[in-house]
Amino acid sequence: MFAEVFFIAASLIAVFAALAMLISRSPVQSALWLILVMLCVAGLYVTLNAEFIAVVQVLVYAGAIMVLFLFVIMLLNLSVVPEIDRIDAKKGIGFVLFTVILAQMVYVTATTSESLSSAVVNTETGSALSIAEALFTHYVLPFEIIGILLLVATVGAVMLAKRTFE
Amino acid sequence: MGIPLTWYLTLSAVLFSIGVIGVLYRSNLIVILMSIELMLNAVNITLVAFAQFMGDVSGQILVFFVISVAAAEAAIGLAIVIAIFRNKLTVDVNDIKLFRH
Numbered sequence: 001m002f003a004e005v006f007f008i009a010a011s012l013i014a015v016f017a018a019l020a021m022l023i024s025r026s027p028v029q030s031a032l033w034l035i036l037v038m039l040c041v042a043g044l045y046v047t048l049n050a051e052f053i054a055v056v057q058v059l060v061y062a063g064a065i066m067v068l069f070l071f072v073i074m075l076l077n078l079s080v081v082p083e084i085d086r087i088d089a090k091k092g093i094g095f096v097l098f099t100v101i102l103a104q105m106v107y108v109t110a111t112t113s114e115s116l117s118s119a120v121v122n123t124e125t126g127s128a129l130s131i132a133e134a135l136f137t138h139y140v141l142p143f144e145i146i147g148i149l150l151l152v153a154t155v156g157a158v159m160l161a162k163r164t165f166e
Numbered sequence: 167m168g169i170p171l172t173w174y175l176t177l178s179a180v181l182f183s184i185g186v187i188g189v190l191y192r193s194n195l196i197v198i199l200m201s202i203e204l205m206l207n208a209v210n211i212t213l214v215a216f217a218q219f220m221g222d223v224s225g226q227i228l229v230f231f232v233i234s235v236a237a238a239e240a241a242i243g244l245a246i247v248i249a250i251f252r253n254k255l256t257v258d259v260n261d262i263k264l265f266r267h
Contacts (some may be wrong), residue, residue, distance in 0.1 A: 003168065003169055004169055007173060011173075011177045014177070014181065015177070015184070018181055018184040018204060019184060021188070021200065021201075021204070022184060022187065022191070022192070022201075027194055027196050027197055030196075030197050030200055031196075031200060034200050034203065034204065037181075037204060037207065041207050041210070041211060044174070044211060045214055047169060048174070048214055048215060048218045049218060050214050050217075050226060052226070053210075053214055053226055053229055053230070056233060057210075060233050061203070061207070061233065061236075064237060065203065065236065065237055065240045068241065068244060069199070069200060069240065069244065072196065072244045072248065073196060075248070076247075076251050076257065078194075090190065091190070091191060093190075094187060094190030095187070097186060098183050098186055098187045101179075101182070101183050102179055102180065102183040105175070105176075105178075105179035105183075106176060106179055109172050109176055109179065121169075121218050121219060124221065125217065125218065125221055125222065125223045125226070126218060126226070130223050131223055131226055131227065133223075134223045134224065134227055135227055135230070139227050142231060146231055146234045149235070149238055150234060150237065153237075153238035153239075153241050153242055154241065156242055156245070157241040157242055157244070158245075160242070160245035160246060160248075160249050161245045161248045163249065
C-alpha cells in the first residue's frame with residue numbers, strides 16, 4: 001500500500017516538474033526543475049528494488065550532469081529573453097507528434113496489460129552484487145569501451161571549448 | 167500485490183512525450199539538451215521496469231551504459247553550445263543558421 005502511494009506521489013511530482021521545466025522562462029529554473037525530475041525517477045527505481053541504479057541516477061544525473069548544465073548556464077550569463085508564443089507550422093507538427101506518440105504508447109501499454117499484469121518485481125537482481133557480477137564477467141568488453149568513450153568525450157569537449165573558429 | 171508494470175510504462179510514455187514537445191517547442195539550445203536528457207530518463211524507467219519484472223540483470227546494465235553515454239553527450243553538447251555562443255553570442259536555435267546562406 002505504501003509503495004503505491006509513494007509511486008503516485010513521485011510520478012505526479014515528476015510530471016509536474018517536467019511540465020514546469022518545459023514552460024519556465026529562465027534556463028536556470030528549467031535545470032532546477034529537471035533535477036527534481038531526476039530525484040523522483042531515482043525514487044521510482046527504489047520502488048523497483050533497483051538500488052544501484054537509483055544511487056547512480058542521483059550521483060551521475062542529479063549530481064554531475066545537471067551541475068555541468070548549471071555551470072554552463074552561469075558561464076554564458078544568458079539574459080532571460082521572453083520567448084514569443086507564435087503558432088507556426090513547426091509547433092503544430094510538434095503538437096501532432098506529441099499526441100501521436102503519447103496515444104500510441106498508452107494504447108500499446110493498455111492493450112498488452114493482461115499479459116503483463118501477472119509479473120511481480122524481482123528482488124534479487126537489483127543489488128550492486130548482481131549487477132557487478134554481470135558487468136565484470138559477461139559485459140566486461142562494453143564496460144572497457146564505455147571507458148574509452150568517456151575519455152574521448154572529455155578530450156573532445158576540452159578541444160571544442162578551447163578552440164576559436166574564424 | 168505491488169505496483170503493476172503498466173504504471174511504469176505509462177509514466178515513461180508521458181515523460182518521453184514531454185521531452186519530445188520540449189525539443190520541438192523551446193528555442194534555447196540548453197533547454198533542448200535538457201529535454202533530451204528527460205527523454206533518456208523516460209527510456210531508462212522502461213528498461214529498469216522490464217528488467218526488474220523479468221528478473222534479468224541485462225536491462226540494468228544497459229541503463230548503466232545509457233547513463234554513461236548521456237554524460238558524454240551532455241559534455242560534448244555543452245562544449246558545442248559554448249563554441250557557438252563564442253561566435254554568435256546567442257543560444258537561440260532560430261538565430262543559428264550555420265548551413266543556410
